[in-house]
Amino acid sequence: MPREEIFSIIEGKGAVIATAIHTGHGMRASLQGRSKLTSMQQLREEDPFTDIFASAVSSRIIATQSRFQIDFNRPRERAVYRVPEDAWGLELWKAPLPSEEVDCSLQEYDAFYAALKEMLDQKLKTHKQIVVLDIHSYNHRRRGEREPFDDPMQNPEINIGTGTMSDRGKWQESIALVTDRLKDAVVMGRHLDVRENIKFQGGEMAQWIHTHYPKTVCCISLEFKKFFMNEWNGKGEMTAINEIKEVIGEIADFLETI
Numbered sequence: 001m002p003r004e005e006i007f008s009i010i011e012g013k014g015a016v017i018a019t020a021i022h023t024g025h026g027m028r029a030s031l032q033g034r035s036k037l038t039s040m041q042q043l044r045e046e047d048p049f050t051d052i053f054a055s056a057v058s059s060r061i062i063a064t065q066s067r068f069q070i071d072f073n074r075p076r077e078r079a080v081y082r083v084p085e086d087a088w089g090l091e092l093w094k095a096p097l098p099s100e101e102v103d104c105s106l107q108e109y110d111a112f113y114a115a116l117k118e119m120l121d122q123k124l125k126t127h128k129q130i131v132v133l134d135i136h137s138y139n140h141r142r143r144g145e146r147e148p149f150d151d152p153m154q155n156p157e158i159n160i161g162t163g164t165m166s167d168r169g170k171w172q173e174s175i176a177l178v179t180d181r182l183k184d185a186v187v188m189g190r191h192l193d194v195r196e197n198i199k200f201q202g203g204e205m206a207q208w209i210h211t212h213y214p215k216t217v218c219c220i221s222l223e224f225k226k227f228f229m230n231e232w233n234g235k236g237e238m239t240a241i242n243e244i245k246e247v248i249g250e251i252a253d254f255l256e257t258i
Contacts, residue, residue, distance in 0.1 A: 006065050006108045007072075009138060010113060012058025016125040016252040017119070020135050021056040021072045021112075025062035030101060030191045031069055037111035043067055043234045045088060047137040049241050050224070054135050056249030059123070061116065068092070070105040073114050073203035074134075080105045113208065122207075124216055131174050131255050132219040133248065134161075134206055138199065140225050145232040156195040158182050161221030163201025163208050171218040177254055180218055185247040188227075188240050199223060 007021070025046055027035065035042075046066060054060045061074065068087070081087040095138045095236070123130050138159075140150045149155075162168055162175055175196075182194045206219040222247050228240040 006070075007061060007063045007115070009119060010058070010060050010062075011122070011159070012060075014058060014252070014256050015123065015130050016057055016133065016255045017123070017130060018054035018057035018060040018100065018133045018135060018248065019062075019205070020047065020050040020254070021063045022055075022067050022136055023051040023255055024065045024067070024069075026065045026172040027065065028104075029216055030104075034093050034095065034097065034101070035068070036094055037068065037075060040234065041090060042066055044231055045090070046140065047135075048234060049229060049236050050135045052241055053224070053248050054133075055247050057133065057252045058243045059119075061119070065108070070108045070112075072109060073205050073208070075204050076109055077108065077111050079204075081123075082192070088225075097257070115198060116205075116208075117212070120213060120217055124213075128216070130213075130217045132176075132206075132209060133174065133252070134202070134219050134221040135224070136200075136221065137224045137226050140227075140233045141231055145230075152193070154198065156198050157197040157225045157227055158194045159193040159225075160194065160196040161200045161202035161206065161223060163197050164207040164219070164221075165201075166214050167254055168216070171220075173258055174218050175220060177258065178222075178251055181251045182222075182247065185243075185248055185250075187243045187247070202256050214225060 009040055025043060051062045054062060068081055076145055084090055140155045142150060160179055165171060179194060200223045202221040206221050209217050209219040228244060231238040
């Protein structure tokens with residue numbers, strides 16, 4: 001499968017990159033007939049609308065294929081979901097995936113990280129440091145659509161993940177700017193609950209970036225609780241979605257001044 005059918009890369013100006021690596025919903029034809037998931041089951045565990053958030057930044061990487069095909073945010077050995085334990089207990093496949101399907105997905109994984117490296121290396125030719133905004137979303141009504149929300153004390157509306165940084169102090173100014181701007185923002189007529197490393201600390205992509213570029217690239221993971229949409233039917237509140245997009249754009253503009 002050509003690279004552009006797995007993810008898209010838009011190379012704009014500036015030292016800020018946004019990613020939405022779980023927003024994709026596509027599945028290659030050879031996997032579609034093997035899947036036991038409905039489209040809605042699949043969508044519920046993906047990150048719809050995060051591509052819109054990321055579009056506020058001129059440089060971005062957007063996944064077009066589903067995390068159920070290949071998950072760029074897990075270590076390579078766990079990047080292909082094979083059994084229910086890999087994916088929230090969901091019955092994934094009608095039969096075990098054959099090795100050729102796994103190998104194909106892992107080739108996509110390798111292509112993604114090769115493209116990410118190429119993009120970062122190119123950016124670093126003209127910028128001393130880069131900030132990556134790693135944008136995700138997460139469910140908070142797992143007990144059911146009509147059941148109570150998950151405990152808000154453990155589920156902030158925006159979780160800032162910085163746990164993969166080997167030297168957090170080096171990037172404190174960027175982290176503080178992102179945190180402050182998110183806390184100051186008004187979305188749906190109110191300020192949001194923004195906290196750091198409560199629900200998530202950052203995934204494999206952030207870990208990979210901080211391992212390979214510890215002094216030059218800062219990856220800040222932004223996990224938005226799905227307060228801006230109905231996680232059970234996939235419908236979004238477009239006013240809130242566009243307000244979040246605007247905030248992301250403002251953050252990118254401020255980061256460029258550091």
